[in-house]
Amino acid sequence: MIMNMLDRKLVRDFVRLWAQSLAIAMVLACGVATLILSVGAYRSLEETRATFYDRYRFATVFASAVRAPRHLKSRIADIPDVLSSELRIAEPVLIDVEGMREPASGMAISLPEFRDPAVNRLYLRRGRLPEPERSSEVAVVETFADAHGFEPGDSFEAIFNGRKQRLNIVGVVLSPEYIYAIGPGDMVPDPRRFGIFFMPEKVMSGLFDMEGAFNDVVLTAARDADTRVIIDRLDEILKPYGGGGAYDREDQISHAFLDAELDQLNAMATVIPPIFLAVAAFLVNMILSRLIALDREQIGLLKALGYRNLTVGMHYAKLVILISLAGILIGSVSGWWLGRGLTRIYAQFYSFPFLIFRQSVDLYFLAGGVSIAAAVAGAAKSIWSSVTLPPAVAMRPPAPTTYRNTFVGALQRIGVFSQLSIMAFRHLLRWPVRSFLTMLGTSMSVALLITSLFSYDSIDYMIDAIFFRADRQDATITFSVDRGPQALIAAAAMPGVMRAEPYRMTPVNLRHGHRELRMSLTGVTPDSDLSRVLDLDLFPVAAPENGVILSERVASKLKLEPGMTVEVELLERDKRLEDVTVVGVAQSYIGLNAYMHLDALDRLLRDGRQISGARISVDEAMLDELYDVIKSTPVISSIALQGVSRDRFRATIEENITTMSTIYVTLAVIITFGVIYNSARIQLSERARELASLRVFGFTKAEVSSVLIIELALIVLAAQPVGWLVGYGLSWSVMQGLQSDLFRVPLIIYTSTYATASLVVIAAAVASVLIVRRRVDHLDLIRVLKTRE
Amino acid sequence: MNEAVFTTRNLTKIYLTGDVEVRALNGVDSELYGGELAVLLGPSGSGKSTFLNIVGGLDRPTSGQVTFRDQDLATLSDGKLTLYRRNHVGFVFQFYNLIPSLTAWENVALVTEVADNPMPPEEALAMVDMEKRMTHFPAQLSGGEQQRVAIARAIAKRPEVLLCDEPTGALDSKTGVIVLEALTRINRELGTTTAIITHNAAIRNIAHRVISFIDGKIAEVQVNDQRIEPSEVVW
Ligand SMILES: Nc1ncnc2c1ncn2[C@@H]1O[C@H](COP(=O)(O)OP(=O)(O)OP(=O)(O)O)[C@@H](O)[C@H]1O
Ligand SMILES: [Mg+2]
DSSP, rough: OOOOOOHHHHHHHHHHHHHHHHHHHHHHHHHHHHHHHHHHHHHHHHHHHHHHHHHOOOOOOOEHHHHEEEEGGHHHHHHHHHEEEEEEEEEEEEEETTTTTSSSEEEEEEEOTSSSSSSSSSEEEOOOOTTTTTTEEEEEEEEHHHHHTOBBBBBEEEEEEEEEEEEEEEEEEGGGGGOOOOTTTTTSSSSSTTEEEEEHHHHHHTTTTTTEEEEEEEEEETTTTTTHHHHHHHHHGGGGGTTOOOOEEGOOOHHHHHHHHHHHHHHHHHHHHHHHHHHHHHHHHHHHHHHHHHHHHHHHHHHHOOOOOHHHHHHHHHHHHHHHHHHHHHHHHHHHHHHHHHHHHHHHTTTTOOOOOOHHHHHEEEEEEEHHHHHHHHHHHHHHHHHHHOHHHHHSOOOOOOOOOOOHHHHHTTTSSSSSHHHHHHHHHHHHHHHEEEEEHHHHHHHHHHHHHHHHHHHHHIIIIIIIIIIOEEEEEEEEEEEEEEHHHHTTTTTTEEEEEHHHHHHEEEEETEEEEEEEEEOTTTTTOOOOOEETTOEOOOOOOOOSEEEHHHHHHHHHOSEEEEEEEETTTEEEEEEEEEEEEEEEEESSEEEHHHHHHHHTTSSOSOEEEEEEOOOOHHHHHHHHHHHHOOTTEEEEEEHEEEEHHHHHHHHHHHHHHHHHHHHHHHHHHHHHHHHHHHHHHHHHHHHHHHHHHTTTTHHHHHHHHHHHHHHHHHHHHHHHHHHHHHHHHHHHHHOOOSSSOOOOOOHOOOOHHHHHHHHHHHHHHHHHHHHHHTTOOHHHHHHHO | OOOOOEEEEEEEEEEEEEEEEEEEEEEEEEEEEOOEEEEEOOTSSSSHHHHHHHHHSSSSSSSSEEEEEEEEEEOOHHHHHHHHHHHHHEEEEETTOOOTTTHHHHHHHHHHTTTTTTTHHHHHHTTTTTTGGGGGGGGGHHHHHHHHHHHHHHTOOOOOOEEESSSTTTSSSHHHHHHHHHHHHHHHHHEEEEEEOOSSSGGGGGGSSSEEEEEEEEEEEOOOOOOGGGOOOOO
């Protein structure tokens, strides 16, 4: 096929402008890639989770009891809308792995005999499931197995009711219940220190004295069932057996964490790509209006030759579309590639048995359509001006640019600035809109960098607040059931324990009007020094005699302020309702929290002094002895080690952030490059004659380039404070997307982050200016002066 | 004499620049006849280019009539005007106005692609002796060569009228002669109605008629009994 002449011109224009076109295409590609990456990863993750849930019958309602008879099965199954149910025995245990000093926390869960569980089925990765009657056989979750290099045939020890028993691994499994497996007292998963394993029901009931009984129930409900009704009925049934506090899937830890992750991906999809698309639209606008200004006479000529307005307009639109297509192609491929990578990272972090890549075609069409729309929108004004330009006017060279003398003239009279600087100032002010937009584009890079880097600061601040101000204990031990005050004395007497502080926890529903939140109410002593409740300014506060202190998120979600009354539903006390006065608001970054004086909580629960566990500080030198004692103390069901938790927390978060910020820094550099390089090139083309004349008059190459560089330097400098401001705003909106009931990330941006962002952008700007400077150095004087402007 | 191809009656063009009103054309009554070669003379600013642009459908008059055959150009829509230019008019400009990113051949093909009954680009180029430089880009051609490509581009569609605004303005005498020879040859061989604006009064003698503009009006129309060849023009 022979290309028509206009299309040949198009291709040659495209080739001539390749560097600028590529810069724009890259910016567009970033928008496309981030969109495909985040939406693609979102959909893949969502789909993978949904499929896993569906195939392995993930429960919709969860409940526990102390010891309930199995004959309740039919009553539970008869609750309307319940599709299937599974009665289980689930017990926290301590695990002792050879070669590991500290005890690990574990969860033992029963498996029905001779059939698959009706709810929360297991995916068998390796080996087989334990056989009934074989008392030492277990199947362990993959994360725990991998962390210790366990394979079927290996074994470890667990402490059941104070008795140590060796368990033989026969299978490695995955459970929809523990896609995100977080141990008691931990903030991020630590697969080494948290192991879930499954044993035959008969063996479990023997070990825990549970013949004919269960303490855990999971059930699936019809798709459109009202789970609140099911929860109420279930609580009613389990009430006589120490039950209550059934909860919905939404409150299940693993599920809630995945939800938070999905929300975050969504936030990324809505905040980041629009920035790139806007910047790309601006760049397209900038170079196209320049191109059309340069092509003015050619446009007039084409029309004089009888080309239709539409044909001429389409000619330029095609150039834009060609650039967009290049951007879409680069963006789609890299978005696809990065999306796959990101989904893989997720799959590693979370335990999925399989991965479903959702690479829906509609997404690519969406991204492509949006990009072309953005680019064409940026080009619209220029193309319109090319279409409406009357041919007779177009053929006459444009009137020389009129510069105003007002402000710059005053500068000149001061006499500090050279004529060359004055030229730069004049040019800058002559095109105020373009200068402003260039500045804005550059500030977007600064803003993006701040947005990607601020989480380091926030996490750093969070770690300081949590581990060095609030929870300063070395370890937290949890009893399997609440104990009397003598348990604290026993805990304090363990080897190496220097200080022990009691705490008590009870599940509650807090209610205010129609708003309701489920959480633990924690009783603390006012003289606690290890674990402290912090006020909003992070100063410790002692729990007052009466009343409840709410964490900020709880207070704001329930619309409560100090002095108001909150209704407390005691889930372990037959859902008894008590009115309690809110006496304070506390800062807390993790979970939903409410605190009371230990005495006040005891009074509320009406069973005298009871404690759920203790926070302890430990003499490092005695750790081994302490661990030995803990491993052989039946009442202790779990131990959380603060130091390990902190390191793990930092490592996990930093790994995540480092991956993300590498991507963002790349993106920001691309934007800076696209904006600065393009404006430098356009300035060069607009002022080639002027600059060549300067060379003819005898100015040096350096002096001539300085006219361009001064102008760009002013723009880049002005962009910094604006970028800081926009960066703060973007960080704020990203942070809003990160808030969940599990985490509350504070918005903290250190000065050094602003500085880093600025330095990166300035470096990218300098690099792009240097490239253009080479062109100034090689200006072909004769040729430039011969062409008519 | 042939019948009139163009007729203008009381043709007026007024430019408003700020508060200043410039009467570029101030009531021009004129005819251009089929097959003739007319030279338009006049001092700078007298309205020659304005006249040619209006006649060529590049611009519209403020008032008055301009008809091409029976068509009133003043009232044609933009689209119709475009078709008029495409099908009937060839332009040659003082500064050649070639598309720098297209070769000589391609610049000509740009026009033949959209014309009804064009000649092959190489044939048009041959008429101006440029067939050997077909693959050159404008930057690789001299001024006279560029102008000849521009003429080839104008004639390639076999237009009924050829409008030339100072086609030799940027050229030396020798190249100017070559360009004029191309124009007269086309006028003679193809019978194309041709109007040439020039500042060079010596060129007047190659025309059938000479139309002189002063202050937006036609001051004088002179019919040449004796025409000379371009090569005889004393520059
Ligand atoms: N777009 C415009 N706006 C304002 N005035 C204009 C415009 N175009 C032409 N003029 C004025 O109209 C008058 C006639 O211009 P025109 O270009 O037709 O002159 P000309 O005879 O071709 O002159 P020259 O020989 O210098 O090319 C001039 O005074 C010119 O300044
Ligand atoms: Mg003129």
